[in-house]
Amino acid sequence: xxxxxxxxxxxxxxxxxxxxxxxxxxxxxxxxxxxxxxxxxxxxxxxxxxxxxxxxxxxxxxxxxxxxxxxxxxxxxxxxxxxxxxxxxxxxxxxxxxxxxxxxxxxxxxxxxxxxxxxxxxxxxxxxxxxxxxxxxxxxxxxxxxxxxxxxxxxxxxxxxxxxxxxxxxxxxxxxxxxxxxxxxxxxxxxxxxxxxxxxxxxxxxxxxxxxxxxxxxxxxxxxxxxxxxxxxxxxxxxxxxxxxxxxxxxxxxxxxxxxxxxxxxxxxxxxxxxxxxxxxxxxxxxxxxxxxxxxxxxxxxxxxxxxxxxxxxxxxxxxxxxxxxxxxxxxxxxxxxxxxxxxxxxxxxxxxxxxxxxxxxxxxxxxxxxxxxxxxxxxxxxxxxxxxxxxxxxxxxxxxxxxxxxxxxxxxxxxxxxxxxxxxxxx
Amino acid sequence: xxxxxxxxxxxxxxxxxxxxxxxxxxxxxxxxxxxxxxxxxxxxxxxxxxxxxxxxxxxxxxxxxxxxxxxxxxxxxxxxxxxxxxxxxxxxxxxxxxxxxxxxxxxxxxxxxxxxxxxxxxxxxxxxxxxxxxxxxxxxxxxxxxxxxxxxxxxxxxxxxxxxxxxxxxxxxxxxxxxxxxxxxxxxxxxxxxxxxxxxxxxxxxxxxxxxxxxxxxxxxxxxxxxxxxxxxxxxxxxxxxxxxxxxxxx
Numbered sequence: 001x002x003x004x005x006x007x008x009x010x011x012x013x014x015x016x017x018x019x020x021x022x023x024x025x026x027x028x029x030x031x032x033x034x035x036x037x038x039x040x041x042x043x044x045x046x047x048x049x050x051x052x053x054x055x056x057x058x059x060x061x062x063x064x065x066x067x068x069x070x071x072x073x074x075x076x077x078x079x080x081x082x083x084x085x086x087x088x089x090x091x092x093x094x095x096x097x098x099x100x101x102x103x104x105x106x107x108x109x110x111x112x113x114x115x116x117x118x119x120x121x122x123x124x125x126x127x128x129x130x131x132x133x134x135x136x137x138x139x140x141x142x143x144x145x146x147x148x149x150x151x152x153x154x155x156x157x158x159x160x161x162x163x164x165x166x167x168x169x170x171x172x173x174x175x176x177x178x179x180x181x182x183x184x185x186x187x188x189x190x191x192x193x194x195x196x197x198x199x200x201x202x203x204x205x206x207x208x209x210x211x212x213x214x215x216x217x218x219x220x221x222x223x224x225x226x227x228x229x230x231x232x233x234x235x236x237x238x239x240x241x242x243x244x245x246x247x248x249x250x251x252x253x254x255x256x257x258x259x260x261x262x263x264x265x266x267x268x269x270x271x272x273x274x275x276x277x278x279x280x281x282x283x284x285x286x287x288x289x290x291x292x293x294x295x296x297x298x299x300x301x302x303x304x305x306x307x308x309x310x311x312x313x314x315x316x317x318x319x320x321x322x323x324x325x326x327x328x329x330x331x332x333x334x335x336x337x338x339x340x341x342x343x344x345x346x347x348x349x350x351x352x353x354x355x356x357x358x359x360x361x362x363x364x365x366x367x368x369x370x371x372x373x374x375x376x377x378x379x380x381x382x383x384x385x386x387x388x389x390x391x392x393x394x395x396x397x398x399x400x401x402x403x404x405x406x407x408x409x410x411x412x413x414x415x416x417x418x419x420x421x422x423x424x425x426x427x428x
Numbered sequence: 429x430x431x432x433x434x435x436x437x438x439x440x441x442x443x444x445x446x447x448x449x450x451x452x453x454x455x456x457x458x459x460x461x462x463x464x465x466x467x468x469x470x471x472x473x474x475x476x477x478x479x480x481x482x483x484x485x486x487x488x489x490x491x492x493x494x495x496x497x498x499x500x501x502x503x504x505x506x507x508x509x510x511x512x513x514x515x516x517x518x519x520x521x522x523x524x525x526x527x528x529x530x531x532x533x534x535x536x537x538x539x540x541x542x543x544x545x546x547x548x549x550x551x552x553x554x555x556x557x558x559x560x561x562x563x564x565x566x567x568x569x570x571x572x573x574x575x576x577x578x579x580x581x582x583x584x585x586x587x588x589x590x591x592x593x594x595x596x597x598x599x600x601x602x603x604x605x606x607x608x609x610x611x612x613x614x615x616x617x618x619x620x621x622x623x624x625x626x627x628x629x630x631x632x633x634x635x636x637x638x639x640x641x642x643x644x645x646x647x648x649x650x651x652x653x654x655x656x657x658x659x660x661x662x663x664x665x666x667x668x669x670x671x672x673x674x675x676x677x678x679x
Contacts, residue, residue, distance in 0.1 A: 374481070379518035379572075380528070382478050383588060384506030384536035393531065397522025397571075 007042035014043055014062050014144075021150045023115035030127040034146035037131065041140040050137055053317040053349040054259055054288040059141060059203070059233045064177040067202035067229035067256070074421065076168075077197045077223065081410060083166040086153065090171060090201050091178020093151055105159030106192065111152040111181060122154045125183045129209040129237035133263040136323075137292060142235040142261070145207040149181030157190040157216070164219075169198035171227055176201035182208045186216035188241075193408070194218075199225025199255070204232040214241040214268055220248040221411050223418065224255060228284070231257040242268030242297070249406045251415055252279040252287055253422055259288040266293070266300040266328075276305040276405035280395070280419070281314030281346075282426070288317035289337075295328040295361075304335040307402040309395050311342035321353040324361050331356075333363035340398045341371055342391070392423040429627040430454040430477075430596050435488035437469075437476050446472045448652035449488070454596070454645075457624040461638055462631045463663060464649035465671045470631045471515060473649075474600040478512040479505050492596055506532075507539035509595030513585040513602050520572040525584070528572045529554065529591050536592060557590040561617050579610030586617035597621070598629045603637040615640030635667035648674055 003011070015038070020031045044056040058065050086108070087097035093110055101108040114120050127146040133139060155165070167182075178201035186192060190213070200206070212218050224232060232255065238246050252258055264273045279287045293302045308316035318337035339348035350367040372394055380390035396419060403419075406412040430452070437447040446469045454460045464470050476483050477490055479502035490497045497505050520528065534544040545553070558568060561583050573581050582602055589597055599618070603611055618628070618641050630641055638646070638660065646662040647654045648671070656662065656674055666674065 373518075373520075375518045376520045378480055378502060379514065379520065380532070381502035382480075382506060382512055382514075383528070383532035383592065384503050384539065385528075385532050386503045386535055386539075387501070389531065389535060390503075393523050393528075394520070397520065400522040 003042040007045055010045060010060060011039065011042045014060055016062065018148065020147060021115070024118045024120070026120065026123040027115035027126070030123070031147045034127050034130070034143045037134065037143040038140055038147060041134070041138045041143065043140050043144065050290070050319070053319070053351075054257075054286060058231055058257060059205075059259065064175050064203045065231065066174045067171070067227060067231065068174060069171050070199070070225070070227040072226050074418070077418070078166055078195055078414060081164065081414070083164045083195065085166045085168060087168045087170065088151070088180065088200065090173045090176035091151060091180055091204070103161060103163070105157060105161040105190070106165075107156045107158070108165070109154045111154055112150055114154045120154075121156060121185060122183050125185055125209050125211050126181070129211065129239055130207060130235070132239070132265065133235070133237045133292075139235060139261060139263070141205060141233045142207050142237070145179050145181055145205050145235070149179045149207070152181035152183070155182065155184040155192070157184065157186040157192045160191040161193070164193035164195050166195040166197070169196065169200035169204070169225070171199040171201050171225065171230060174202055177203045179205045181206070184208065184218070185211045186213055186218055188213045189215045191217040192219070194220045195411070196220070196222035197225070199227040199230045200232065202230060204230065204234070206232070206234040208236045210236065210238040210246065212238060212240045212244040212246055215243045216241065217245040218247070219407065221406055221415070222249070223251045223253075223415070224258060226254040226422070228254050228256060230255050233259045234261065236262045238264045238273070240264065240266045240268060240271040240273060243270045244268060245272045247274040247405070247407060248276070249402070250277040251419070252277070253419070254282070254285065255287070256284050257286045259290065261290040262292070264293045264302070266295050266297050266302065269298045269300065271297065271300045273300070273302045274405055275303070276402045277307070278399040278402040279308045279316065280399070280422070281308065281310045281316060283312040283314060285310070285314040286317075287315070289320070291320040292323070293321065293333070294323045294325065295331040295333065296325045297328060299330040300328070301332040302334070303405070304337070305402050305405050306337040307399050308339040308348060309342065309398060310339060310346035310348060313345040315346070316348040318349070318367065319351045320365070321355065322363055322365070324356040324358050324363065326357040328358045329360040331358060331361040331363065333361065335365035337367045338398075339369045340395065341369055388427045392427065395423065396420060429456045429458070430490070430492055430629065432490045433488050435476070435490060436486045437472060438484050438486055440482050440484045446652055447476070450652070450654055452647065452654060454627045454629055456627060458645065459622065459628040459630065459641065459643045460645045460647060461643040461663060462629065462647045462649050463633065463635070463666055468649045469652040470649055471600055474512055474598045474631055477598060478502060478510060503535065504539065506592075506594070507536045511589055511592060511594035511597045513582075513589060513597065513599045515601040515604060517573050517581040517585055519574045521574050523572050525568050525570055525572050526554065529588060532588070533592055554587075554591060557587055560620065561587050561590070562613060563587055578605035579607065579613070582606060582610065582614050583617065586614055590617065590621060595625065596627050596629070598631065600631045601633065602630070603632055603634065611637065611640060635663040638663045650674070
C-alpha cells in the first residue's frame with residue numbers, strides 16, 4: 001500500500017544521507033530488512049491512530065531538537081549495590097568508565113563487534129522480536145533503530161547471574177542523537193537483573209529485545225534521568241517461554257517527551273509478565289506508556305500497573321492492550337492506569353483495551369484520573385505538615401502501588417529514596 | 429488559652445450562616461465541653477478553628493495564646509499548639525502511620541524553631557505512648573487509619589495528641605462510634621494528658637463521655653450560638669430533659 005505523500009516525505013527526509021552500518025551477512029540482512037520495514041510503514045506522524053495522544057514529529061525529524069544537559073547533584077544510583085557497571089555517553093559505549101565485562105553466567109558483547117562475526121546467536125533475535133512486534137500494530141521507530149543502531153549490547157545469559165548489570169546512560173552533548181539496540185537472550189533457567197539509568201542523549205531511540213527461554217527470569221528496573229529537555233522513544237520487545245518471568249519497572253521524572261513502548265508475547269504456558277511504571281511530570285512534560293501484551297499460551301499471568309503524577313500542564317498518556325489469543329485459556333490479565341492531576345492544566349489520556357478470543361480467562365482493566373484527596377491533605381495539614389510536604393507525601397503514596405511492583409526490596413527502597421529526594425529538592 | 433469573640437461563620441459556597449456570634453473563653457488547664465443538638469454548629473466551630481476550607485468568617489476572632497488563629501494556615505495553627513481530634517479520622521493509603529506522625533512532629537518543631545527529633549528518639553517516644561493506649565506495633569506500621577476500626581481510629585487520634593503535645597485540644601465527637609470499653613480507653617488517654625498547661629474543648633452530643641472526661645465548664649450550643657454556660661451539672665440536666673427545654677428557657 002502506498003504511503004500518504006506527507007508520510008513518505010517525512011520518512012525520506014529522515015533517511016536521507018544515512019547509510020546502514022556494515023557487518024557480517026546476518027547483521028546486514030537484519031538491517032536491510034528493517035530499513036525495508038521502515039520504508040513500507042513510514043515513520044509515525046500525528047494523524048496515526050497509535051500516535052493520537054503523542055506528537056511524534058520531534059522523534060522523527062532529521063534534526064535533533066537540542067537538549068541542555070542537567071547537572072544533578074543526586075550522586076550515582078545503586079552505589080550500595082554490587083553490580084556490573086556499563087557506561088554509555090551520548091549513546092556510545094565508554095569502555096574506560098565501564099567495569100570489565102566478564103561475569104559468570106553471562107557473555108556481554110558490543111553490537112558493533114558482534115555484528116562483524118559471521119556466525120552469531122544474535123541472528124535469531126536481533127530485529128526478529130522487533131519484527132514480530134510490528135503486528136498487529138506498527139512501531140516504525142523500532143524498525144528504524146534496528147536498521148541504524150551501531151552500538152548496544154548483546155547479552156547471552158546462561159545461568160543465574162550473581163549481580164545485576166547496570167547500564168548507565170550519560171547525556172553530555174546538547175545535540176546528541178543516540179540509537180542503542182540491546183539484545184538479551186536468557187537460556188533455560190537463566191536469571192538476570194538489568195538496571196538502567198540516565199537520560200542517555202538529547203534524543204534517545206532505544207530498543208531492547210529480550211528472549212526469555214523456559215523457566216528463565218528477567219528483571220528490569222530503569223530510571224530515565226532528570227534532564228528537562230531530553231526526548232526518548234524506547235521499545236522493549238519480549239518473548240516469553242514456558243514458566244518464565246519477565247518484570248520491568250520504569251521511573252520517569254522530567255523529560256520533555258518520552259514514549260516507552262513495551263511489547264510482550266507470552267508463548268509458553270505458565271509464564272508471568274509484570275510491566276509497571278511511575279512518572280512525575282511538571283510543566284513541559286509529556287510521558288506516554290504504550291503497552292501491548294499478547295497471551296498465546298495457557299495459564300499465563302500479566303500485570304500492567306502505571307501511575308502518573310502531573311502538574312503545571314504536564315501530560316500523561318497510557319495505551320495498554322491485553323490480547324488473548326484463541327486457546328490462551330486460564331489467562332489472568334490485569335491492567336490499571338491512574339493519574340493524579342495536581343491542577344486543572346494537566347492532562348491524562350488513557351486508552352485501555354482488551355481483546356479476548358478465549359472463553360476461560362480472567363481479565364480486568366481500570367483507569368482513573370483524580371485530584372489530590374482534599375480530606376487527606378487537610379488531615380495532614382491539621383497535624384502540622386505544611387501543604388507542599390503533605391502534597392508530596394500523598395504523591396509518594398499514590399506512586400507506591402506502582403513502585404511496589406519492584407520485587408527486590410533493596411531496589412525498591414533505592415527508588416523510593418530517589419523519588420523522595422527529588423520531591424524534597426523540588427520543594428527547595 | 430483559647431478566646432473566641434463574636435464569631436460569625438457562613439458557608440463559602442452558599443448563603444448560609446452557621447455560627448452567629450460565638451463567644452467562648454477557655455483558660456489554661458481547663459476542660460470545657462460543648463453540647464448541642466445536631467446542626468447547632470458544634471462541628472463547624474471545630475473545623476473553622478482548625479482551618480478547614482469551605483467556611484467564611486464574616487465577623488469575630490479566635491485567638492490561641494493571644495495569636496489570631498483565623499489568619500493562619502492549618503499547619504501554622506497546629507504548630508501554634510492547636511489540635512483537632514477528628515470526628516471521622518481520614519484514611520491515608522500509602523502513608524505509614526509512623527512516617528506520618530514523625531513528619532508532623534518534626535514539621536511542627538521546625539516551624540517553632542526547635543530541633544527535629546531523631547528517628548531513634550521518635551520510635552522510643554511513640555512506643556511508650558502507644559503502649560498505654562494499647563496500640564500495637566502493627567497499627568503503627570499500617571497506613572494511616574487504613575483498615576482501622578472505629579475505636580482504633582479514635583485511639584490513633586489520641587496517640588497523635590500524646591506525641592504532638594498540643595496546648596489546646598479540640599475533641600470533635602470523639603465518643604461517636606465507640607463502645608464502652610473503647611470510650612474508657614480513649615478517655616483514659618485524654619485524662620492522662622490533662623495538665624495545667626493544656627486545655628481541652630470536648631464537643632459531644634451526649635453526656636456519657638463527660639462521665640469519663642470530666643469538664644470544668646459546660647456550654648450548650650444551639651442555632652450557632654452558645655445559649656447557656658454552667659458547671660458539670662448542666663450536662664446532666666441536658667441528659668434528663670433534652671435540649672428543647674433549654675432552648676425554650678432562653679427564648
